[in-house]
Amino acid sequence: MAAENASVLFKLYCLTVMTMIAAAYTVALRYTRTISSGDLYFSTTAVCITEVIKLILSMGMLTKETGSPTRLKNVLVEHVLCSPRELLKLSVPSLVYAVQNNMAFLALSNLDAAVYQVTYQLKIPCTALCTVLMLNRSLSRLQWFSVFMLCGGVSLVxxxxxxxxxxxxxxxxxxxxxxxxxxxxxSGFAGVYFEKVLKSSDTSLWVRNIQMYMSGILVTLIGVFMNDGENVLEKGFFFGYTPWVCFVVFLASVGGLYTSVVVKYTDNIMKGFSAAAAIVLSTVASVLLFGLQITLSFASGALLVCVSIYLYGLPKQDTSKLSRQHTDQESKQKLITV
Structure with a gap:
């Protein structure tokens, strides 16, 4: 009983942390782009620094996983230095994620955090479609229904x-x-692509992360100098950085890695609750910080999105088991008839 209680408490802890990270990231990012006083920082440099921190954290986790400096060196030599093909393969999601992260800054510069949080849930149908096309999986009728419900909710918002x-x-x-x-x-394409790469071999998650973040640093650096090159050379790489900006970078760096680690301890229903709770927290914070005026269409759309996330996460019924049960019932009915 104690072990069961501990398990429930740990899941609640994971749920709480994931919810707080998701809500705090969007609200803090919105704050730094619209209200925070001082010079506006370059979003491209923030994305680049995030990749660097993720690489450092992944190196730390791989060090812990290998257990010794010698084994760590061997793994890095084998899978990083001597695997240019794998690095090239992981450069695809790193490029896509770099575009995604920069789009988040652009979106939150023009939309409220609550509106962003609700609309960003469109990643669920996008991921579902990529899963069907790239991984040959199927969705239940309830999941398809929830996808259309989510799209309707976002349309209302x-x-x-x-x-x-x-x-x-x-x-x-x-x-x-x-x-x-x-x-x-x-988000949908990169997530499914990365999952496909992970399942194509037994290579460690942290090795794959290192391969991806090394490519990501290169990609984001190119983005810095293509979009803000002259300004960065004139004003400096860290121009406009404040404690709030550093907090945003911290959340972006730690949040993704933390979520990828704890997801295996939670189920889809809890992840759905986390996303719905993040929407609620973002809405409350937007009302208090940004003076967000809640409309009937926004409230209705947000409610539909929250319900659809919950429905999408419900476990699919085991059709093979149901089929066997139906067959057994038919056999028993025939025996009774005979």
Whole structure:
């Protein structure tokens, strides 16, 4: 009984942390792009630093996993230095994730955190579609129904977007929605692609992360100098950085890695609750910090999205088991008839 209670407590802990990270990241990022005083930092440099921190953290986890410096060196030589083909393979999701992360900054510069949090759940149908096409999996009728419900909820949220009264900068909601659209497509494709690469071999998750983040650093550096090269050379790489910006980078770095580790200890229903709770927290924070005015269409759409996330996470019925049970019942009925 104690072990069961400990397991439940640990799952609740995982749920709470994932929820807080998801909500805090969007709210803090929105704050640094719209309200935080001081010079505006370059979002491309923040994305690049995030990749560097993820690489360092993954190196630390791999060191712990291998258990000795010698084994760590052998693994890095075998899978990184002597595997250019694998590095090239992982450069695909690293490029896509770099685009996704930059789109998040663009979206939250033009949309409220709560609107972003709801709309970003479109990654669920996008991921579902990529899963069907790339991994040859099937979805249940309930999951397809929840996907359409989610799209309907997002449409309601975007029908008459809620306005934030405390944001003084000029915003372009259409540009923000287009940025989210690109981000969700990138999220769905990159996530499924990375899963396919992971399952194609027995290579450690942390090795794969290192391969991806090494490519990611190169890709994001190119992005820095293509988009903000002159300004970075003139003002410096860390221009405009404040404690809030560092907090955003920290959440982006640790959040993804933490979530990937604890996901195996939770089920889809708990992940659904986490996403729904993050929407609620983001909405409350947006009302308090940004003066978000909740509309009926926003509230209705957000509710539909939360319900659809829960329905999508419900476990699929074991059709083979149901079929066997049906066959057994037919056999018993025939015996009774005879």
């Amino acid at each position: 975007q029908w008459k977007p809620a306005e934030a009264t405390k944001v003084q900068i000029e915003q372009n909601p259409v540009l923000g929605f287009m940025a989210i659209a690109v981000a969700v497509v990138c």
